[in-house]
Amino acid sequence: MSFEAAVHAKAIRLDTLALTMCGHAGSGHPTTALSLGHLTTCLMYHAMRWVPEDPGLATADRLVLSEGHAVPIIYAAFADLGAMIGPPDDLRPCTVEDLEHFRESDSPLDGHPNPREGFTFFDAATGSLGQGLSVAAGLGLAARGDELDQRIFCVIGDGESREGQIWEAIDFIIDHALSNVLPIFNCNGLGQAGGVSEQQSPERIAAKLEACGLQVHTIDGHDPKAIQDALDAFAAGPSQPMAIVARTVKGWGVPSMQGAGWHGKPAQGDKLDAALKELSATGVTLTGTMTASNLTINPPTTATRPEPVVQTAMGLKEAANQWDMGTLIQTSKLSTRKAFGLAMRALGHTDNRVWSLDADVQNSTFAEWFANDADLSSRFAECRIAEQNMISVAAGLAAAGKVPYCSTFSKFVTRAYDQIEMAMNSGANLKIVGSHSGISLAADGPSQMSLPDVAWFRSLGSAVGHSGGPACWTLHPSDAWSAFRLTQLMAEHDGMCYMRVHRPEVEFLYNENTEFTFGGMEVLLEGRDVLIVSAGYMVHECNLALDGLDKLGIDASLVDCYSLPFDEERLLDLANENGGNVVVVEDNYGGGLFSAVAEACVRGGDAFTVEPMHVTRIPKSARSADDILEQCGLDHKNIVSRVAAMLGITVRKNPPMVAK
């Protein structure tokens, strides 16, 4: 039996299983799966160097199924091959019987690719479209960094290629000359609601790819020879990054399920029987039986990746002195963003898993201190102004065992919230650092300010992640010592973290002896009358308010809640020690620290009075941090009056001015 015939027969076998599996589930996307039967066969039974007994093998060629809804065709191959599924520590062969449980609550065969639910073949959860090629680029970057002969294949839908992120990924692939990544566009011409736009036709996609600088092979996606020739060209190592544009048929082999109206619709009962008949009829021209000689799955050339090297972390002073930045410390004043940059440089030298990614603002986030260090620059990736791609590239790096830190303005991190959540679902060990957080950047105005970010990341942290504990930690350091240490702590933790740093230079509040922990908080002043809870830049404004409160005879406590979630018991003790009076001061919209404190206070059934002070208007520009705080009613004078009012103490018209 010829190679072509073998591929054809196998494709029909996989298509049959895909149709049946979706029929059982009563949902799924069989027609999309059928458009990939031949491509999947050529990839998984021949071109990809992998080990079905160990589908998570880190050195094997990888497949990122960006159009995640096509996953039944992959599950079909697994059942056909008896490849292993289940949790990494309890793998078992996938059987045809498993397919009957597709999409069930306890099945590892999830509705869309979901590596952490028992399918280690995949590196990333996909299904929210347009993200896979960036993940593939991250895997390709890591492979090159580890000098690994590894190929990364990525299957993208034609309709999906409307997502701008696909084109951010293409630019990134060219920028970084990632010829070990192969984008395969599955052009079946149909989206969910109807035909795809002419802008996503195979001709147009090919023209766009060529204009971007890729070498493009346009083929018939159901012609085994054409597919194999293109995959061979890729295997030969093209001079420039290449892509495959494959013309395919949605519902290939099953005329009764072709055309619009069949997206995400399984055939059941008689319709399924009819579909299976049509499909088998497609295969009758084939003769002979398939032999191993036709389709062979080869293992990767090596089974091991280089071992990571992690040494003892450096201290802030040690790091500053090592790179002649000692003066930074002597002034006892340093912005949290600079402390992050210094910590990144130190981390880079003690932990070679650490990568730094930035989006054209490395000179604002100070990721440049990592980027410009000759020993580290190979682990820095300039992602340009394309935040979505940056986050998904980092998810790919994380899947390859790296510890990527993505930095940009907190406001621009918003651009990639969907990508961040998908990375979280993938269990990616990803660190996100947003600079210029809150309002203290002032002059550039609201288009550069992050305001609902604490609420969103806190929400992620309310769920348990795949490695246990909060699915995401939100860290909000108030000074250089805490920012430096928290940057290190993120690398020591396996899981997603978001750290929020600020633009202004701020006084030191801590020193080398202060201990910081996930869930911890630091009490800066212990009083009896009222507990002021704050974090980040606002801790300094609260500090200023303390003098004013003291002048009014108010004995206030101040706690720096640099971690969300935090130790609720500890906070409630502090609140009780202060007569149950709490004021929460933040430089963001609601839903952040105030909500966290309120939630803690209502669980116990005790009576507390908690007053919020957060941004309650859409800010505009102001020349200085002081001006913007005044504009938003959050300066130290406002804090003094609010606390006084809460305690029923009248303040003179002009509350005592506090020297700054």
Next chain:
Amino acid sequence: MSFEAAVHAKAIRLDTLALTMCGHAGSGHPTTALSLGHLTTCLMYHAMRWVPEDPGLATADRLVLSEGHAVPIIYAAFADLGAMIGPPDDLRPCTVEDLEHFRESDSPLDGHPNPREGFTFFDAATGSLGQGLSVAAGLGLAARGDELDQRIFCVIGDGESREGQIWEAIDFIIDHALSNVLPIFNCNGLGQAGGVSEQQSPERIAAKLEACGLQVHTIDGHDPKAIQDALDAFAAGPSQPMAIVARTVKGWGVPSMQGAGWHGKPAQGDKLDAALKELSATGVTLTGTMTASNLTINPPTTATRPEPVVQTAMGLKEAANQWDMGTLIQTSKLSTRKAFGLAMRALGHTDNRVWSLDADVQNSTFAEWFANDADLSSRFAECRIAEQNMISVAAGLAAAGKVPYCSTFSKFVTRAYDQIEMAMNSGANLKIVGSHSGISLAADGPSQMSLPDVAWFRSLGSAVGHSGGPACWTLHPSDAWSAFRLTQLMAEHDGMCYMRVHRPEVEFLYNENTEFTFGGMEVLLEGRDVLIVSAGYMVHECNLALDGLDKLGIDASLVDCYSLPFDEERLLDLANENGGNVVVVEDNYGGGLFSAVAEACVRGGDAFTVEPMHVTRIPKSARSADDILEQCGLDHKNIVSRVAAMLGITVRKNPPMVAK
């Protein structure tokens, strides 16, 4: 004096003002502004048909400055022309003196374009990059809908064009043949952190644009004649959408401020004097004085847009009967997403300001009922799988007086959170409807589920918007009657709203006599022992739990909190009537309804016990809504046990099964 000389002289005049203004502010992006001196002059003093005395005139040609940080060059033109600034009801001429207050807290000359802070010339707040061209496309769509001879100009940075959204907008412009929109790429070759990628070179950008199907004019952006010829070609009405790729110099005319390292850095003191000297030297070759004949600003051909027609809204039954959907109602069971689709169709017929936009899921959101109505289809825009572009296009439509509804899965709305926040900052009258919210869609798994969405939109609502009241309302209907009515209420409200609807068919809870309001809530059962607070799909699960609670002798109250924010006093009264015992049941991560209730409870200083029941694991697929609720510990049995435990009542191992 020739046209060229006049443009050149004027550009130097504007550049001088831009340099000086940034020097005064001590911040801003003068070098970017200087790369646009000649282009701005040709646009604002000649090509654009507008009225400096009425810069917000809705029929005038529009300029969207996508690279918002270049705004000083626009402010310079305003001061030079004495064009009007300030709030719409209190306009005054802009003076050179105003420029000295650039970026001050009370200045209408904000750090980035900010129409709602006193600069009506702009339609959209920009500064978070990559969004402007989509806004321009929305303005172009509205102009065509109103049969208006209006041209929309959009200036995009080269580095900015790395954002995928720019290419989503380009595809949209071709799809909708928007030849009234002119993208102008400002290729000065420099980003913030350094030179732009070769992928953003003028050659590459031009090649990409041509591959996308645009007619491209590549010009010297400092050559008045070349600029004018290109703008004339656009004015002549090109056969296909066109674009200008302009080679420019960042810091044009000021060698001492050219090259990397000058992004966002103003020259001050001696450096400013030197820069101004260099700049004036550039102009010495010019002779003669400028006369009006050289540069003339023409008004638009018409001063009025068609008046909107808004009639009395239809009721649910009336609408259903009108389109032979009466059976939908007779079953007394209808999904909230279908009720939304029906409401959209009804709204479309009674309010011609209403537009519907969808992202390739109109057959899931039921926006198709609007799209397929021959009377409405011209006001439907299929945005394909590109959510960022959809939201910003809608912001453009809103700026033109339309009331756009954007629908897609709530999960995919996340893709556009940055665009949504910028639209909010623009004061856009935008309605966002997310379907398949929460976990009840079950089988497709977490890649399709919206989980932190309530926390994020609630955070936006904690700020006061430009039209007063919450900057964004979050609406979460539990049945068809509420979904239908809330869809209408959104159109009656000027401001941003987010409505969360679900996939499953659900029983009616209300009828034509039920009244729904922003901030309102509906009490479904009044008891004495415990208050169950819920919204959306979970109200039905709580309803099921009531029987189980009754069997345990628990007299529970159930309130449907379909609006965030809500009437806190009302909720506290209900809580007090139930012994201060509250359980909040949600199908999303934390930070949503529970936080809102907790916040209300801690303001007063009374003692309450509030228990959260929300999603606390990353969900996976399940075959049915019941299966996923069980997987997440949120089914009616869990609710019964949680409430019982809270009240110290022991439940039998198998709590009473409640028939469904």
